[in-house]
Amino acid sequence: MKITNVSKLEKNITDMTNGFSFYTCKSSCAIGKTDNKVIVISVYNVREFEDEFNEDFDSIDEKHFCLSL
Secondary structure, rough: OOOOOHHHHHHHHHHHOOOOOOOOOEEEEEEEOOOOOEEEEEEHHHHHHHHHHOOOOOOOOOOOHHHHH
8 A cells, every 4th residue: 555645645634633613523534445445534523532432532542643733
């Protein structure tokens, strides 16, 4: 796998993060596909994340993080 347009990916993530309205709990964007799968990134508000993944926001392990905002 190769990221073909880093600036476009950064813009999509930034737009998704900054464009959250009060009533929106999740935003997703397709960023690629394979022969039989779609690759999607999602941005959650804290409450929706905790509800969907049953994980405390403040206890997220950062070992897999690969970006900073």
